Amino acid sequence: MINAEIEQEIIQPPLPPGPLKWVKENLFSSIFNTVTTIVLIPVVFFLLFSVISWVLFSADWRAVTQFPLLYIVGQYPRDQILRVGVILSSISIFLGISWGRWGGLLRSISIAAGLIFIVTALLPVQHPQLDQGMRLYLGSNTILILIGYFIGRLKAIKGSFIAIGWLLIPIFGVVLLTGIENSELIPKVPTTLWGGLLVTFLLAAGGILLSFPLGVALAFGRRSDLPVLSGFSTIFIEVIRGVPLVTILFMFSIILALFLPVESRIDRLVRALMAVTFFSAAYSAENVRGGLQAVPLGQIEAAKALGMSNLKTTILIVLPQALRAVLPAIAGQFISLFKDTTLVVIIGINDFLGIGRSIINSDPEFVQLRMEVYLFIALIYWIFSYLMSLASRRLESSMGIGNNM
Amino acid sequence: MPHPFYKWKQVMTNNQPLISSKANIPFYRDERVLKIFAQILSVVLVAGILIWAIINFFKAADARNMTLTFGFLKESAGFPISNPPIDYAPVMSFSRAFLVGLVNTLLVSGLGIIFATIFGTLIALARLSSNWLLSRIALVFIEFHRNIPLLVLLFIWYFVVFGMAPQVKESLKWPGPIFVNKRGIYIAWPRLTETGGIFMILVAIGFLVSFIVFIMLRKRRKITGKDTYYLPASLGLLIIFFLFGLLLSGGTPFQMDIPYFEGNNFRGGMRLTPEFAGMFLSLSLYTAAFIAEVVRGGIQAVDKGQIEAARAVGLSQIQVLSFVIMPQALRIIIPPMISQYLNLTKNSSLALAIGFQEVFAVGKIAINQAGRAVPVFALIMLTYLSLSLLTSFILNIYNRRIQFVIR
Numbered sequence: 001m002i003n004a005e006i007e008q009e010i011i012q013p014p015l016p017p018g019p020l021k022w023v024k025e026n027l028f029s030s031i032f033n034t035v036t037t038i039v040l041i042p043v044v045f046f047l048l049f050s051v052i053s054w055v056l057f058s059a060d061w062r063a064v065t066q067f068p069l070l071y072i073v074g075q076y077p078r079d080q081i082l083r084v085g086v087i088l089s090s091i092s093i094f095l096g097i098s099w100g101r102w103g104g105l106l107r108s109i110s111i112a113a114g115l116i117f118i119v120t121a122l123l124p125v126q127h128p129q130l131d132q133g134m135r136l137y138l139g140s141n142t143i144l145i146l147i148g149y150f151i152g153r154l155k156a157i158k159g160s161f162i163a164i165g166w167l168l169i170p171i172f173g174v175v176l177l178t179g180i181e182n183s184e185l186i187p188k189v190p191t192t193l194w195g196g197l198l199v200t201f202l203l204a205a206g207g208i209l210l211s212f213p214l215g216v217a218l219a220f221g222r223r224s225d226l227p228v229l230s231g232f233s234t235i236f237i238e239v240i241r242g243v244p245l246v247t248i249l250f251m252f253s254i255i256l257a258l259f260l261p262v263e264s265r266i267d268r269l270v271r272a273l274m275a276v277t278f279f280s281a282a283y284s285a286e287n288v289r290g291g292l293q294a295v296p297l298g299q300i301e302a303a304k305a306l307g308m309s310n311l312k313t314t315i316l317i318v319l320p321q322a323l324r325a326v327l328p329a330i331a332g333q334f335i336s337l338f339k340d341t342t343l344v345v346i347i348g349i350n351d352f353l354g355i356g357r358s359i360i361n362s363d364p365e366f367v368q369l370r371m372e373v374y375l376f377i378a379l380i381y382w383i384f385s386y387l388m389s390l391a392s393r394r395l396e397s398s399m400g401i402g403n404n405m
Numbered sequence: 406m407p408h409p410f411y412k413w414k415q416v417m418t419n420n421q422p423l424i425s426s427k428a429n430i431p432f433y434r435d436e437r438v439l440k441i442f443a444q445i446l447s448v449v450l451v452a453g454i455l456i457w458a459i460i461n462f463f464k465a466a467d468a469r470n471m472t473l474t475f476g477f478l479k480e481s482a483g484f485p486i487s488n489p490p491i492d493y494a495p496v497m498s499f500s501r502a503f504l505v506g507l508v509n510t511l512l513v514s515g516l517g518i519i520f521a522t523i524f525g526t527l528i529a530l531a532r533l534s535s536n537w538l539l540s541r542i543a544l545v546f547i548e549f550h551r552n553i554p555l556l557v558l559l560f561i562w563y564f565v566v567f568g569m570a571p572q573v574k575e576s577l578k579w580p581g582p583i584f585v586n587k588r589g590i591y592i593a594w595p596r597l598t599e600t601g602g603i604f605m606i607l608v609a610i611g612f613l614v615s616f617i618v619f620i621m622l623r624k625r626r627k628i629t630g631k632d633t634y635y636l637p638a639s640l641g642l643l644i645i646f647f648l649f650g651l652l653l654s655g656g657t658p659f660q661m662d663i664p665y666f667e668g669n670n671f672r673g674g675m676r677l678t679p680e681f682a683g684m685f686l687s688l689s690l691y692t693a694a695f696i697a698e699v700v701r702g703g704i705q706a707v708d709k710g711q712i713e714a715a716r717a718v719g720l721s722q723i724q725v726l727s728f729v730i731m732p733q734a735l736r737i738i739i740p741p742m743i744s745q746y747l748n749l750t751k752n753s754s755l756a757l758a759i760g761f762q763e764v765f766a767v768g769k770i771a772i773n774q775a776g777r778a779v780p781v782f783a784l785i786m787l788t789y790l791s792l793s794l795l796t797s798f799i800l801n802i803y804n805r806r807i808q809f810v811i812r
Binding site: 026027029030033036037040041044226227228229232239241242243244245246247250251254255258259260261262335339340341342343345346353357370371374375377378381382385386389 | 440443444447448451458459461462464465468469471534535536537538539542548549551552553554555556557558560561564565568569751752754755757758765769772778779782785786789790793794
């Protein structure tokens with residue numbers, strides 16, 4: 001009896017609408033919609049057609065294709081380029097390991113990266129910078145990703161090892177790129193020669209890694225019941241949030257030197273990194289503070305009742321819940337930090353955008369090709385920002401945060 | 406029967422309490438002492454760094470010919486500013502130059518805020534449209550602008566779009582008439598005639614009177630409950646004042662100032678420099694994408710039941726939007742909107758990269774002049790800080806008014 005009732009209630013899910021029905025519902029559901037669609041279709045077709053025909057036929061991509069290495073590493077000495085290669089390879093292998101361990105979006109990124117490496121290695125064009133060695137190196141990166149994948153599948157590899165590895169890569173990278181004074185193997189390379197995507201990524205990764213702990217500390221400082229501590233933190237946060245990043249960059253690149261001993265000199269890139277870090281830390285602090293406010297007081301009381309110390313309560317109970325609550329905001333902050341690194345162009349550092357601009361200005365012929373160069377730069381920034389926002393959305397949904405989108 | 410704890414209580418009161426505040430906790434574990442110590446330590450640390458920095462500054466100040474005074478504000482600036490919005494010449498004082506920069510900043514961010522709000526809201530509505538094609542176009546717009554750096558967008562608009570505009574002689578002509586060439590955009594612009602002043606004064610009075618009438622009649626309706634027709638009454642008053650002004654000014658308060666070609670340049674009309682137009686367009690389009698997401702989130706956050714209930718009561722589509730959705734959505738929209746406006750204002754400092762001379766760019770020129778770096782820099786920081794604080798103060802008052810009244 002009951003079984004029969006239940007069986008009756010199981011209804012077939014509605015079939016997905018057929019293409020005709022879909023068109024009717026989504027494009028021609030009312031008179032207004034119909035008019036809109038009829039007006040928009042030719043406009044869209046015209047735009048798509050002109051964009052595609054421009055990209056394929058009229059555009060001249062010489063200013064982009066002629067100097068791939070310049071875009072990637074700037075003026076970094078070409079005989080030392082292998083150092084960048086070592087870093088890229090270690091990123092490849094860790095990407096592979098992470099793919100093996102976690103899958104998901106990392107799988108798509110790894111496969112895409114592997115395909116890009118192998119396709120570039122086999123590109124049937126003559127190019128002075130794509131010689132035999134370079135092709136071999138690029139191809140080996142695909143293999144490294146695959147090797148990493150199989151390492152990542154091993155049970156012995158813990159997630160925390162991989163995370164620590166990712167944290168160590170930038171530190172290792174900076175040491176390797178800077179080199180050691182009077183060394184035969186890795187001589188010192190002044191940062192004035194660094195450039196391109198290398199600098200953009202270094203500033204972004206360094207900014208994220210350094211600003212986040214600082215931001216958490218500032219958030220706790222602002223919520224502290226010690227008036228002096230919370231006062232200092234509040235002033236720091238509000239002043240930095242009240243002024244544009246360009247101001248902070250100038251403060252570190254020009255004003256800071258006036259307040260330091262005459263003989264001291266801080267590297268240009270380090271000053272830019274400090275500015276980006278402090279700027280981002282103030283914003284992260286406000287995000288984290290929002291998360292801290294969202295943790296119910298009962299959680300802290302329960303932890304105290306269990307006899308946990310203040311430090312343990314903070315690290316094991318409060319922070320995980322607080323950070324989880326504001327993950328979307330933090331991810332958004334990191335994306336905007338990545339985009340904001342472009343501003344270092346204004347203080348004369350040749351990041352990716354800066355290299356593009358100097359290539360344009362290097363040759364009167366390329367001045368006419370600036371459209372191609374700037375659109376190429378926009379595309380690269382777009383891809384990386386979009387990947388970051390995609391990753392944050394995946395992470396959110398896997399952690400069960402947010403219900404929209 | 407006494408309480409079982411009775412005996413224990415007696416022990417407590419007769420003997421020493423189990424835990425005493427006077428118990429011998431060593432001072433280095435006493436929380437109160439530690440707290441005071443931590444505060445003193447942080448004050449000493451911060452003050453120490455500041456004093457050290459200032460000593461360093463004064464040690465080298467003479468050699469670098471540095472000052473900390475603001476006396477130079479009265480000295481003549483000595484540098485030119487292209488296309489100043491208010492009267493300016495290099496012989497004028499530095500404070501005047503700074504004011505020019507401030508007006509430029511306020512102009513580009515004020516107009517940018519207005520345009521970004523309108524355009525962003527339209528994009529949000531398009532994104533929420535039931536028309537798939539329209540919604541996708543809005544999505545492409547939003548995703549494009551949100552994921553590229555503003556500086557790249559600015560370079561694209563300034564160097565690519567305006568940089569590749571034709572020479573003056575081959576200007577593009579759009580209906581309006583609007584002329585576009587390398588030197589900027591020339592737009593036909595209504596200018597006041599001789600009698601236009603009377604018209605403007607009357608219209609201004611009309612706005613004031615009808616606003617007062619609007620408030621008073623609406624208040625009376627709230628008290629008495631009778632319809633006072635406040636909207637038609639105030640609108641009618643405004644129209645009467647408008648017509649009266651038109652009559653007094655002889656029918657022509659404005660004259661279209663149409664740009665025309667003379668010699669080898671355009672004259673008349675309103676000229677937007679490529680710097681201003683590039684800055685304005687990139688700032689407002691970039692911010693519009695963010696505002697669109699804010700507005701969309703606000704509208705989607707309104708409970709679906711509210712809309713269904715309103716439809717069930719018999720409200721029309723427009724009534725639902727203006728009386729049910731918008732008042733509730735605005736409460737969610739306003740706070741993030743405020744921070745977008747502040748972002749736009751602060752982002753206007755990127756104009757430095759293309760040579761549009763707003764506060765920061767003017768300040769930068771002065772920094773490069775000998776010895777003024779620190780005071781000029783303090784001035785710039787103070788300007789932006791007070792702009793931020795002022796904006797958030799005004800909008801917070803509005804925000805407080807619009808929030809739910811909690812008993």
